[in-house]
Amino acid sequence: MRTVIKSSTGQLRLNDKSDDFYKLHLKEGIRPDGRMLMEMRPMVLNVGSISTASGSSLVKVGNTTVVCGIKAELTEPNASHPGKGIVVPNVELSPLCSPKFKPGPPCDQAQVVTKFLDNLIQSTNLICLDDLCVENDKLVWILYCDLICIDYDGNIVDASVISLMAALQNVKLPEVKINEECESVEVNLKCTATLKLCSCPVSTTFRVFDRSNIIADPTSMEEELTEGQLTIVTDQQGRIIYMERPGGVTLQEEHVEKCMKRAVIRGAEVQTLYMEVTG
Amino acid sequence: MATDSRRLAVPQSSLDPKSLCPAKVERLLNDEEQRLDGRYSSESRGIYLQCGTVSQAKGSCYCELGNTKVVCSVYGPKDVEHYEDFQMEGKIKCEFKYAPFSCSKHRGHIPDLSEAEISDVILQALTASVRLQCYPKSLIEVFIIVLENDGSAVSASITAASLALADAGIEQYDIVTSASVRVYGNGNFLEDPTSVEEYRPQDFDSESGGDLNHGLVTVALLPTLNQVCAVLSNGHLECDVLVETIQMCTSLAQNLYTAARKCLLSSVKSVDQNNA
Numbered sequence: 237m238r239t240v241i242k243s244s245t246g247q248l249r250l251n252d253k254s255d256d257f258y259k260l261h262l263k264e265g266i267r268p269d270g271r272m273l274m275e276m277r278p279m280v281l282n283v284g285s286i287s288t289a290s291g292s293s294l295v296k297v298g299n300t301t302v303v304c305g306i307k308a309e310l311t312e313p314n315a316s317h318p319g320k321g322i323v324v325p326n327v328e329l330s331p332l333c334s335p336k337f338k339p340g341p342p343c344d345q346a347q348v349v350t351k352f353l354d355n356l357i358q359s360t361n362l363i364c365l366d367d368l369c370v371e372n373d374k375l376v377w378i379l380y381c382d383l384i385c386i387d388y389d390g391n392i393v394d395a396s397v398i399s400l401m402a403a404l405q406n407v408k409l410p411e412v413k414i415n416e417e418c419e420s421v422e423v424n425l426k427c428t429a430t431l432k433l434c435s436c437p438v439s440t441t442f443r444v445f446d447r448s449n450i451i452a453d454p455t456s457m458e459e460e461l462t463e464g465q466l467t468i469v470t471d472q473q474g475r476i477i478y479m480e481r482p483g484g485v486t487l488q489e490e491h492v493e494k495c496m497k498r499a500v501i502r503g504a505e506v507q508t509l510y511m512e513v514t515g
Numbered sequence: 516m517a518t519d520s521r522r523l524a525v526p527q528s529s530l531d532p533k534s535l536c537p538a539k540v541e542r543l544l545n546d547e548e549q550r551l552d553g554r555y556s557s558e559s560r561g562i563y564l565q566c567g568t569v570s571q572a573k574g575s576c577y578c579e580l581g582n583t584k585v586v587c588s589v590y591g592p593k594d595v596e597h598y599e600d601f602q603m604e605g606k607i608k609c610e611f612k613y614a615p616f617s618c619s620k621h622r623g624h625i626p627d628l629s630e631a632e633i634s635d636v637i638l639q640a641l642t643a644s645v646r647l648q649c650y651p652k653s654l655i656e657v658f659i660i661v662l663e664n665d666g667s668a669v670s671a672s673i674t675a676a677s678l679a680l681a682d683a684g685i686e687q688y689d690i691v692t693s694a695s696v697r698v699y700g701n702g703n704f705l706e707d708p709t710s711v712e713e714y715r716p717q718d719f720d721s722e723s724g725g726d727l728n729h730g731l732v733t734v735a736l737l738p739t740l741n742q743v744c745a746v747l748s749n750g751h752l753e754c755d756v757l758v759e760t761i762q763m764c765t766s767l768a769q770n771l772y773t774a775a776r777k778c779l780l781s782s783v784k785s786v787d788q789n790n791a
Contacts, residue, residue: 285584286584286616286617286662286663287582287663287665288616288617288618288619288663288664288665289616289663292616299570299571301568301569303614303662305614305615305616305617305662306616307615307616307621308532309529309530309531309532309621310529310530310532310535311526311528311529311530312526314526322525322526324523324525325523326522326523326615326624328624330612330658330660331590331610331656331658332569332572332586332587332588332658332659332660333569333571333588334571334572335571335572335590339610341519341521342521342522342624347521347522350522350523351523354523378525378526378529380525380615380616380621382614382615382616384614384660384662386568386569386586386660387568387569387570387571388571389570389571410532412532421530421535422535423532423533423535423536425532425533425536456571
């Protein structure tokens, strides 16, 4: 559905980046792409399409597209955690996906999302790291989780969390043993096991426009116009397990409450999507 | 190894579990002249091309060649940076990257030498077709990422890049199509090789004893003008074998023209429908 609002200056273009244009829409309770304020964009999820990765997924949230590929390799454990495997997320916002990003080292936003995923993995005990240990102090699995954004149209956090979770559910690890007699590593590629995940988080992101309006699942243009973000992560039981609010304008309590309720509903929707795709 | 403070720390090295399995000595052709994936030597894989995959880019293209998956997006023409000299001709910048999970071993995030070399080959192929004199003082940026590499990623990238340029409305003399052929000993030409079939320097010693032809040739072609705009040859090939291989690549690339044309036409049609 396309909405064109007439103003005194005549017809405004859909991709007009001015505040006024957006305010005119909000008065009618609708957004330029035809969504209600709390409406999410349609989502597409696909798993296991990349055969070179141990687990992979592709997520589309509206136009935003993220591909997550997980590569499992063997390495020596950290000296401080000799019996634990290693999980390293990395979000790539390359210049390919939007003119906003420049070539070279990862931009601030990519670092923020990477750190967010890392915090989420560690604070929710997402993956049992003891399961990733092959031999104490000698050999553990390392999961390189690389998320590549192919099309950036806002709300990279939600797309990243969903694609990371779907890819983790898709991971297949071959059986590895250490032969103690000759101290060599033996790999049985035919015998594979899936990862045990302790929880299955879904994140929902909201942004604050003009201090009073809360919008869910912002597009790239809306991200530029709004100030302040709120990300709520729920698990499969509908509990809130992580919340992030990196600065921005102040928020009223009732707004936060409204966002939480919306996040729980959306969480349940995405959980069924996970089940459909992986189950 | 250089550490990067902007990314999470990773161990210095790790091992691909597949590399620990005892390597089988495989022949690429069996007695019935069939390849490992069941194709005959003169059989190409299916190609899928789609323009307009990246909504934020001026032009973009997704290419799938068997299991090989490539995304290319084009930005520009835009102003060159102020410190660069005035130029009557436009400039193309090309960046080619393998995704970390696209190959059998995990790849680093910083582009390595082989990726820089491939960027250069693609740039050469594109420069031949783009009408750079139409874009003075401007820069056209081409970004390519390989999501999965199952051989012939360079050819797929060149075709995708040219279609993305066309999708962005950049003036070109012709689109560029590209194809690869693996020469596997005397008289064996494997069209459109997979990653297992691609040439490795060690193949030359182990398989042939030194007097056979082994190599991988990639050719980029302007199909309607029938001109070759880039050739990349790896390995040991005799002169007349190379000529024969280039001819073979040329006819393969020529065959792609219909698919490329169809892809462009359907992208124009879908834009038309959206506007209606």
